[in-house]
Amino acid sequence: MTFSTLYLNPLTISDLPAAIELDQRCFGGLWNLAGYQREIESPNSDLLLLCCDRMQGCDDEDNCKHSIGLACLWRILDEAHITLLAVHPDVQRQGLGQLLLYQLLLRAHQAQMNRATLEVRSGNKRAIGLYQKFGFKLAGNRRGYYQATQEDALIFWRSGLQNPNFALELGAWKAMILERLTQCDWQWCE
Protein backbone atom coordinates (compact mmCIF):
# COMPACT_ATOMS: atom_id res chain seq x y z
CA MET A 1 0.00 0.00 0.00
CA THR A 2 1.38 3.47 -0.88
CA PHE A 3 0.35 6.39 1.27
CA SER A 4 0.18 9.95 0.10
CA THR A 5 1.48 12.40 2.70
CA LEU A 6 -0.65 15.37 3.75
CA TYR A 7 0.79 18.75 4.75
CA LEU A 8 -1.17 21.59 6.33
CA ASN A 9 0.46 25.02 6.44
CA PRO A 10 -0.50 28.70 6.50
CA LEU A 11 -1.13 29.93 2.97
CA THR A 12 1.68 32.12 1.65
CA ILE A 13 1.99 34.54 -1.26
CA SER A 14 3.63 31.85 -3.40
CA ASP A 15 0.55 29.61 -2.87
CA LEU A 16 -1.86 32.21 -4.27
CA PRO A 17 -2.18 30.77 -7.81
CA ALA A 18 -2.91 27.31 -6.33
CA ALA A 19 -5.45 28.78 -3.91
CA ILE A 20 -7.28 30.64 -6.68
CA GLU A 21 -7.42 27.49 -8.81
CA LEU A 22 -8.70 25.41 -5.91
CA ASP A 23 -11.25 28.08 -5.01
CA GLN A 24 -12.52 27.95 -8.61
CA ARG A 25 -12.82 24.15 -8.48
CA CYS A 26 -14.59 24.08 -5.13
CA PHE A 27 -16.74 27.24 -5.20
CA GLY A 28 -16.61 28.57 -8.76
CA GLY A 29 -14.74 31.64 -7.50
CA LEU A 30 -15.62 32.68 -3.94
CA TRP A 31 -12.60 34.85 -3.14
CA ASN A 32 -10.35 36.62 -5.65
CA LEU A 33 -6.62 37.25 -5.48
CA ALA A 34 -7.03 40.43 -3.45
CA GLY A 35 -9.28 38.55 -1.03
CA TYR A 36 -6.69 35.86 -0.37
CA GLN A 37 -3.93 38.45 -0.10
CA ARG A 38 -5.97 40.35 2.49
CA GLU A 39 -6.36 37.19 4.56
CA ILE A 40 -2.63 36.43 4.41
CA GLU A 41 -1.86 39.93 5.69
CA SER A 42 -4.55 40.04 8.38
CA PRO A 43 -3.25 39.39 11.91
CA ASN A 44 -6.69 38.05 12.87
CA SER A 45 -6.98 35.48 10.13
CA ASP A 46 -5.76 31.86 10.03
CA LEU A 47 -5.75 30.79 6.38
CA LEU A 48 -4.56 27.21 5.79
CA LEU A 49 -3.65 25.25 2.69
CA LEU A 50 -3.75 21.45 2.64
CA CYS A 51 -1.36 19.78 0.18
CA CYS A 52 -0.38 16.24 -0.64
CA ASP A 53 2.73 14.85 -2.27
CA ARG A 54 0.83 12.56 -4.65
CA MET A 55 -2.68 12.72 -5.99
CA GLN A 56 -4.33 9.30 -5.70
CA GLY A 57 -5.00 7.86 -9.12
CA CYS A 58 -2.49 10.26 -10.74
CA ASP A 59 0.72 9.16 -12.39
CA ASP A 60 3.04 11.55 -10.58
CA GLU A 61 6.43 11.55 -12.20
CA ASP A 62 7.44 15.07 -11.18
CA ASN A 63 6.83 14.55 -7.45
CA CYS A 64 5.35 18.03 -7.01
CA LYS A 65 2.84 18.94 -4.30
CA HIS A 66 -0.88 19.23 -5.02
CA SER A 67 -3.15 21.70 -3.30
CA ILE A 68 -6.29 19.90 -2.17
CA GLY A 69 -7.86 21.88 0.68
CA LEU A 70 -8.45 25.35 2.04
CA ALA A 71 -9.66 26.54 5.44
CA CYS A 72 -9.87 29.91 7.09
CA LEU A 73 -11.01 31.40 10.36
CA TRP A 74 -11.20 34.93 11.65
CA ARG A 75 -10.49 35.58 15.32
CA ILE A 76 -13.03 38.16 16.50
CA LEU A 77 -12.82 38.74 20.27
CA ASP A 78 -13.53 35.26 21.72
CA GLU A 79 -15.29 34.02 18.57
CA ALA A 80 -13.80 31.97 15.75
CA HIS A 81 -15.61 32.79 12.50
CA ILE A 82 -15.07 30.00 9.99
CA THR A 83 -15.10 31.73 6.63
CA LEU A 84 -13.75 29.09 4.26
CA LEU A 85 -13.65 25.30 4.14
CA ALA A 86 -13.12 23.34 0.95
CA VAL A 87 -11.71 20.07 -0.32
CA HIS A 88 -10.79 19.35 -3.95
CA PRO A 89 -13.69 17.45 -5.60
CA ASP A 90 -11.41 14.55 -6.61
CA VAL A 91 -10.58 13.73 -2.98
CA GLN A 92 -13.80 14.49 -1.13
CA ARG A 93 -15.44 12.01 1.26
CA GLN A 94 -12.07 10.71 2.51
CA GLY A 95 -11.89 12.55 5.82
CA LEU A 96 -10.05 15.64 4.60
CA GLY A 97 -12.91 18.04 5.33
CA GLN A 98 -13.05 16.86 8.92
CA LEU A 99 -9.27 17.16 9.20
CA LEU A 100 -9.53 20.83 8.16
CA LEU A 101 -12.45 21.56 10.48
CA TYR A 102 -10.67 19.81 13.36
CA GLN A 103 -7.56 21.92 12.74
CA LEU A 104 -9.58 25.15 12.79
CA LEU A 105 -11.30 24.16 16.05
CA LEU A 106 -7.96 23.13 17.56
CA ARG A 107 -6.46 26.51 16.67
CA ALA A 108 -9.50 28.31 18.05
CA HIS A 109 -9.22 26.33 21.30
CA GLN A 110 -5.48 27.05 21.58
CA ALA A 111 -6.11 30.76 20.95
CA GLN A 112 -8.55 30.81 23.93
CA MET A 113 -11.63 31.33 21.74
CA ASN A 114 -14.88 30.35 23.44
CA ARG A 115 -17.06 29.56 20.46
CA ALA A 116 -17.07 29.09 16.71
CA THR A 117 -19.59 30.12 14.10
CA LEU A 118 -20.16 29.76 10.38
CA GLU A 119 -22.73 30.30 7.68
CA VAL A 120 -23.78 27.70 5.11
CA ARG A 121 -26.31 27.42 2.28
CA SER A 122 -29.39 25.51 3.37
CA GLY A 123 -28.92 23.12 0.41
CA ASN A 124 -25.32 22.24 1.23
CA LYS A 125 -26.11 18.96 2.98
CA ARG A 126 -22.50 17.68 2.89
CA ALA A 127 -21.17 20.69 4.74
CA ILE A 128 -24.10 20.71 7.17
CA GLY A 129 -23.46 17.02 7.94
CA LEU A 130 -19.82 17.80 8.61
CA TYR A 131 -20.57 20.72 10.92
CA GLN A 132 -23.17 18.78 12.88
CA LYS A 133 -20.72 15.91 13.33
CA PHE A 134 -18.46 18.38 15.18
CA GLY A 135 -21.21 19.69 17.43
CA PHE A 136 -22.34 22.78 15.55
CA LYS A 137 -25.96 23.70 16.31
CA LEU A 138 -28.32 25.65 14.10
CA ALA A 139 -28.89 29.09 15.64
CA GLY A 140 -30.80 30.94 12.94
CA ASN A 141 -31.26 31.58 9.27
CA ARG A 142 -31.25 34.46 6.82
CA ARG A 143 -34.13 33.80 4.48
CA GLY A 144 -33.31 33.95 0.76
CA TYR A 145 -29.82 35.28 1.54
CA TYR A 146 -28.23 33.70 -1.55
CA GLN A 147 -29.90 35.63 -4.36
CA ALA A 148 -28.85 33.34 -7.22
CA THR A 149 -30.60 30.27 -5.76
CA GLN A 150 -32.93 31.92 -3.23
CA GLU A 151 -31.48 29.58 -0.61
CA ASP A 152 -31.41 30.53 3.05
CA ALA A 153 -28.13 31.08 4.86
CA LEU A 154 -28.05 28.87 7.94
CA ILE A 155 -26.09 30.17 10.92
CA PHE A 156 -24.40 27.55 13.09
CA TRP A 157 -22.61 27.95 16.41
CA ARG A 158 -20.33 25.62 18.33
CA SER A 159 -19.90 26.67 21.95
CA GLY A 160 -17.85 25.28 24.81
CA LEU A 161 -14.42 25.50 23.20
CA GLN A 162 -12.87 26.23 26.60
CA ASN A 163 -14.91 23.68 28.56
CA PRO A 164 -12.73 21.09 30.34
CA ASN A 165 -14.12 18.24 28.20
CA PHE A 166 -13.43 19.98 24.91
CA ALA A 167 -9.77 18.91 24.97
CA LEU A 168 -10.98 15.32 25.34
CA GLU A 169 -13.31 15.77 22.38
CA LEU A 170 -10.44 17.09 20.31
CA GLY A 171 -8.41 14.00 21.19
CA ALA A 172 -11.26 11.66 20.23
CA TRP A 173 -11.82 13.51 16.94
CA LYS A 174 -8.14 13.31 16.12
CA ALA A 175 -8.11 9.53 16.60
CA MET A 176 -11.25 9.14 14.48
CA ILE A 177 -9.83 11.35 11.71
CA LEU A 178 -6.48 9.57 11.63
CA GLU A 179 -8.26 6.23 11.29
CA ARG A 180 -10.37 7.53 8.39
CA LEU A 181 -7.33 9.03 6.64
CA THR A 182 -5.38 5.78 6.98
CA GLN A 183 -8.31 3.83 5.50
CA CYS A 184 -8.12 6.15 2.47
CA ASP A 185 -4.31 5.80 2.13
CA TRP A 186 -3.49 9.25 3.49
CA GLN A 187 -0.65 9.86 5.89
CA TRP A 188 -0.98 12.90 8.09
CA CYS A 189 2.29 14.80 8.62
CA GLU A 190 1.82 17.15 11.63
Ligand SMILES: CC(C)(COP(=O)(O)OP(=O)(O)OC[C@H]1O[C@@H](n2cnc3c(N)ncnc32)[C@H](O)[C@@H]1OP(=O)(O)O)[C@@H](O)C(=O)NCCC(=O)NCCS
Ligand atom coordinates in the same frame (compact mmCIF):
# COMPACT_ATOMS: atom_id res chain seq x y z
C1 LIG B 1 -18.06 20.19 2.67
C2 LIG B 1 -16.72 19.56 2.31
C3 LIG B 1 -15.59 20.48 2.79
C4 LIG B 1 -16.60 18.19 3.00
O1 LIG B 1 -15.29 17.69 2.73
P1 LIG B 1 -14.99 16.12 2.65
O2 LIG B 1 -13.53 15.95 2.63
O3 LIG B 1 -15.74 15.50 1.54
O4 LIG B 1 -15.63 15.62 4.01
P2 LIG B 1 -15.22 14.36 4.91
O5 LIG B 1 -14.87 13.20 4.04
O6 LIG B 1 -14.22 14.77 5.91
O7 LIG B 1 -16.63 14.04 5.60
C5 LIG B 1 -16.89 14.44 6.92
C6 LIG B 1 -18.37 14.40 7.16
O8 LIG B 1 -19.04 15.36 6.35
C7 LIG B 1 -20.32 14.84 5.93
N1 LIG B 1 -20.29 14.60 4.47
C8 LIG B 1 -19.24 14.83 3.65
N2 LIG B 1 -19.58 14.50 2.38
C9 LIG B 1 -20.85 14.08 2.41
C10 LIG B 1 -21.76 13.62 1.41
N3 LIG B 1 -21.40 13.52 0.12
N4 LIG B 1 -23.00 13.29 1.81
C11 LIG B 1 -23.38 13.36 3.10
N5 LIG B 1 -22.55 13.77 4.11
C12 LIG B 1 -21.32 14.14 3.75
C13 LIG B 1 -20.48 13.52 6.68
O9 LIG B 1 -21.03 13.82 7.95
C14 LIG B 1 -19.03 13.08 6.83
O10 LIG B 1 -18.81 12.19 7.88
P3 LIG B 1 -18.88 10.59 7.57
O11 LIG B 1 -17.89 10.33 6.47
O12 LIG B 1 -18.49 9.97 8.88
O13 LIG B 1 -20.29 10.31 7.16
C15 LIG B 1 -16.63 19.32 0.76
O14 LIG B 1 -17.79 18.64 0.35
C16 LIG B 1 -16.45 20.57 -0.07
O15 LIG B 1 -15.35 21.10 -0.21
N6 LIG B 1 -17.56 21.08 -0.63
C17 LIG B 1 -17.48 22.27 -1.51
C18 LIG B 1 -17.16 23.53 -0.74
C19 LIG B 1 -18.17 23.77 0.37
O16 LIG B 1 -19.37 23.64 0.18
N7 LIG B 1 -17.65 24.16 1.55
C20 LIG B 1 -18.46 24.47 2.71
C21 LIG B 1 -18.94 25.88 2.62
S1 LIG B 1 -19.88 26.33 4.05
